[in-house]
Amino acid sequence: MVSVSLCMIVKNEEDVLERCLESAAELVDEIIIVDTGSTDRTKEIAARFTDQIYDFPWRDDFAAARNESFSHASMDYCMWLDADDVLLEEDQTSFLALKENLDPSVSVVMAPYHTGFDENGRVTFSYYRERLIKNRGGMSWVGAIHEAITPVGTVLYGDFAVTHRKTRPSDPDRNLRIYQAQLDAGKELEPRQQFYYGRELYYHHSWEEALAVLERFLEEGRGWVENNIDACCHCAYCHKELGHDQAALEALFRTFAYDRPRAEVCCDIGLWFFQREQYRQAAYWYALALTCTRDDRRGGFVSPDCYGYLPCIQLCVCYSRLGDQKRAETFNELAAACKPDSSAVLHNRTVFQSLPEGFN
The missing domain is CATH 1.25.40.10 (Tetratricopeptide repeat domain)
Structure with a gap:
């Protein structure tokens, strides 16, 4: 059986951290908590589950914080969770089965991330994320926001899911603020970050600016196919808000050029x-x-x-x-x-x- 380090970055998560750790503590072999500046009871709660709690000054860079958490891991694989994530009972069982039978040659395990639900708790929005990453396998987090790891080697798709259960709204302006600070500092956004920057502008009702960013992203032709399709859809949503009805339809049809x-x-x-x-x-x-x-x-x-x-x-x-x-x-x-x-x-x-x- 492979061993797993749970690696988390947290800040002021006293309302959800215990729930998260209770769902995962029996599944993993060590827990790493990197705190980026909590002023509540977060570290006190974390200490009930682990003595590996580290301080890391927040610098508007999620990838840097996640890489810091991975740097303290000593097990075969690193697993990440956010504090408002949980593993439901059926997913805990599936996780343990995967852990027991996982071929150590696997570099990355992808798993569904359930983030949207209807009034009865059924999943309405999900996507796969890299969830278990081979420790010291040459992979690291990239991206100040919407950080990701590019898998190398053998990738396995697991059937356990992580469920995202928010209990309070997060700072709605944080991501846009970080992007704009990067741009003000003269940083050029790579394609994935440019795509997400356009989405942030859309969420902030900056329709024309979002449209310009997403159109530029598409015209440069360096995006991943799924991001390209989503960018077309968000162009359509921007056109709709701007009253460009025909352009909205044409943007949706544009998705068919990609797949x-x-x-x-x-x-x-x-x-x-x-x-x-x-x-x-x-x-x-x-x-x-x-x-x-x-x-x-x-x-x-x-x-x-x-x-x-x-x-x-x-x-x-x-x-x-x-x-x-x-x-x-x-x-x-x-x-x-x-x-x-x-x-x-x-x-x-x-x-x-x-x-x-x-x-x-």
Whole structure:
């Protein structure tokens, strides 16, 4: 069985750290905590689980802090978690099984990161992240924000997931502030950081500036395919906010130059036509979404609802508006197979039951 060092960077995490460490403590062989300036009970809580607690002055660089945490690890693999992450019971079992059987020649284990949830706790947004990294394997974190490790050697895709459970909002301006400080200092952002900078501008409603950054990112042609597709989508969202309706649609179509259609993009195009009451065109794109194969291992952001529930519930509405209630009801039941407790599904059933017999 391989050994694992849990390596964490923390600051003022007294509300979530215990929950995180309780979920992981029995899975790992040592715990490394790097504190970047806590003023609450974070270090006191950490001390209940480990005596390896180190101070590291924060310098607006997540990669530097994570590399510091890895530098103290002594086990075969380093595993990272954020303080508001947890391993659910079923994932703890899967993790232990992987740890027991992991081939030591594996350099990196990728695992799903669940970060978005509906009102019933079902995952609505996830993506794979590098989760176990071979210690002293020549890999390090890069990127002051949205830091990442570029895998080398053999990569394995694990089936245990890490669940991100925030209990409070983080500083909404931190990432943009760091990016702008880098630019003010004359730093040139590499492609991945340029992509995320454009997204930060979008989140801050700087539509025109975000559009300029993302267009430049795409034109330079140095981005990873999944980031390129996501950049096109965010260009579309910026155009929509700016009232450039046709340009928004064209930006979505641009994603097809990079790879096969993604269900998420098809749903966005379907929504474009739906909002203009062009229900036949909308139905075409929602139906196409249902033919798209979900492949989380591509590494891109995945919205599971787009591969079943969302296109089905939208097809129900489209066909109802087109007067085909029988087909609409069929798609409502297909949506129910994905989410039996959906309020939209239950509402639609009530509507269909109220229709006169034979109405279509």
